[in-house]
Amino acid sequence: MGMIRDLFLQGVQMFLVLAVAPLLLGFTRRAKAWLLRRKGPPLLQPYRDLLRLMRKEVVLAENASWLFRSAPYMIFAATWVAAALVPTFATGLQFSWTADLIVITALLGSARFFLALAGMDVGTSFGGIGSSREMMFASLAEPAMIMIVFTVALVAGTTQLSQVADFVFAHASLRVSLALALVALIIVALAENTRIPVDNPATHLELTMVHEAMVLEYSGRHLAVIELAAALKLSLYISLIASIFAPWGLAQGDAAPGAYVTAVVAYIGKLAVGGFLLVLFETSIAKMRVFRVPEFLGAAFMLGFLGTLLLFVSRTF
Amino acid sequence: MDNVSLALMCVAALLATAVLGVLVRRSAAASGLVYSLCLILSLAILAVAASQLLGGAGATEITRLPIGLPWVGANFRLDPLSSFFLVVIDLGAAAASLYALGYGRHEDAPERILPFYPAFLAGMNLVLLAADAFSFLVAWEFMSLTSWALVMAHHRDPENRRAGYIYLVMASFGTLALLLAFGLLAGPAGGYGFADMRVAVHAAWLPGLVLILALLGAGSKAGLVPLHVWLPLAHPAAPSHVSALMSGVMTKVAIYGFVRIVFDLLGAPVWWWSILVLGLGAVTVVLGVLQAVLQRDLKRLLAYSTVENIGIIFIGLGLALAFQANGMTGAAALSFTAALLHIFNHSLFKGLLFFGAGAVLNGTGERDIEKLGGLIRTMPQTAFLVLGGCLAISALPPLNGFVSEWLIFQAILVSPDLPQWGLKLVIPAVGALLALGAALSAACYVRAFGIGFLGRPRSPAASSAHEADRLSLAAMFMLLGLCVLAGILPGFLIDAVAPAVREAVGHAMPAQASLPWLSIVPVAESRSSYNGLLIFAFIVIATLLTVKSIHRLASRAMRRGPAWDCGYPEPSPLTQYTADSFAQPLRRVFGEFFLAREKVTMPKPEDPLPARLEVRLRDLAWDMIYFPIERTVALAGEKFNALQFLTIRRYLGLVFAALVSLLLVVAIWA
Known part of the structure; x- marks a missing residue:
């Protein structure tokens, strides 16, 4: 019975992240429009877009290879698995021990690897420029992320996200190293989700694009899957920040069914708050030039490194 | 008959094959004969070594064969540590021989390779079996010289001659350092047997000096920065199956030399040794991968990437030394296991990638990725295999490269418990550089695969490429399969290397294979765990689920059309992103000073001369x-x-x- 319940909860988490991700995207778009005093698209517009794209036929470039056709699914699967392993409404789920935070980071790296390759498959210059820049950003964002993982892991004594969340929940206190990690993680999250100031998700000016340039040749269901993966990634990062730095409201261990319902509500509330803060930040800042981004990400790297170094010097930081 | 005699007989048979190679070199069937014999003999040694390692037999040895130094004789010994390295070497050798059965047929001067190839294998095996300094050094020199001969196989190219010369100089330097190290260990009484060295009592200053000499000697062979300069020249110059052996396997023999001296013969370590090893390892990782990401020559790129991976292995060894010096045996076992796993993993994927590069060279005649492109359509199977190798070496889950790096990260997370301040400050920096190296290596392989295999053909040679032969493909499929297996079932691998770890650091990681769901738990379950099998299964299930449901419920219609390219598709393949333009942001971010010099020649406005951008790569060393x-x-x-x-x-x-x-x-x- 326990096993079935655990599997059920894990399944709920898996499909919850999938179901909520486009809603978060719709919410951020709507909120951004509000802040700009526009009306904005309806909340459910991303679902409609996805559905429309999925029903359309795919127009494939003449020389696109099998890699181009399978990459969207690989990207989506890796991102989905990563997203399903981050605690959203409950900790200690059935498969939470299959992967720790380093694995989750690396899974996103796998997704990026395929995305960058897909951008280069057709052999257009826009795809190449997107891939090249994406890999440049990643070459700083990934080590920054590892440094953040180190900081968090040294504070909590574990790299398992569920354990980290339980630890922070039980021993919440203000710590310098965690503050540094939070700032660094926000910078990494902005860069990884191609948000302003690193990239503009709404842009259609080719030379400034990174993510959009890589997926320029995609259409139909392939594009839908990639867009869904991008939405998943955004909700993954917000869940990640929430589960490490604000683990309140998570259902722990063998909670009663009612507790899970409130936990899900709390999770959606956290996503809304995170999305709103993101939009607030985005509307108050301008996009950077592409070669300013390494400095921005380098700052995240150094903050994460500083946090780790402080913890090596003394565990009390 | 005991295992060590069996192994020695196989080595003798390899030497006989070398002689046979001289005799039959002109006949048409020569290459098939020699490589089949090499394949069989490598598999035989592999079986012997694996049975020794897994059988828990401890050590078997032969002492005082009447060759070598009169008062020492030639001693040979097979213990878990050397068995592990024998497994790595002979697995690589077997794969290379299988590959060469197909690939070697295209060789235009087989008489320059066939005699030396089996001799090279014999030399590497003998280094691992030797149990006294004299036999060790003779085998080491034999290995160096035979591999030099293989580097010089295509000696008409002046670049290869230069590579051979530099290799010879560096190899002699390395042997000199090892000679001095062994001389110090043997002491004035001349106890050149390893058994004597283990029990010898040394002056306080001596072990440190021996460590430095071992670092110089083994490091120059393995490719530690700044002793790596010969490696990116010599490894690509050899025929591809030999490149794979030199990069994937011979560097591991060098690491074996280091491990044997430092972990076995030298006695208890001192903590500052580890700073030296860790620092060199971290510098090697970053400089190696930064060079790799800028290279245009596919094989040179792979050689620089070998330098990076050697750095990763040395970081693992350095951590093991640090923990060992402080009596943290569990953590030492974890780091040493990580290093051994990376040794094994690297030999698999580097072999695979060099085989792929050989297939490309054979199919197109090009090594410059700038002149390739679109090979995924002309060489689909090779492309698939190389893609797998790229994923594995970029440390992406669920493949094997990730497991060893993950274990090293876990070891770093244990290290704040170390008491010395020097280590407390160095290890986080090492961790940061290792993370940077892992990310850059992904960029490097996206570039290599994306420019070389994707896009449109950049030259006529690339558009008329032909697929590799079946035997070469079989060797690559075998290695990719092993990469996947080692990635999703790392627990078995950790258990298999446990005897070697126990021999080197006196302790081993807890048994993993009996854990539920086959996950691996390096320290404690509450701390960290990883389950490659489940991650693999999840990804496969998620992919199938998505594909099935979308095709079923939405649409599966598809139409081919011209590329969109924002409305301005340009038929010339010259408009594609090039390898140099792909690397340009990285070049810019990571310092033009120590990687490349750029020179822009911009003519005056009315001048009809073209503008020129010259980029000259440089190696700081x-x-x-x-x-x-x-x-x-x-x-x-x-x-x-x-x-x-x-x-x-x-x-x-x-x-x-x-x-x-x-x-x-x-x-x-x-």
């Missing part, structure tokens, strides 16, 4: 160390040149002066 040495040697040579033209009177005077000064030295000494 050459500029800072080797060119000054070269200049000093040249200068000294010029000065001493005058000595050639003295009169007989002055020569006699010189002899007399030398004699007197030597006598003076002896008089003062005594």
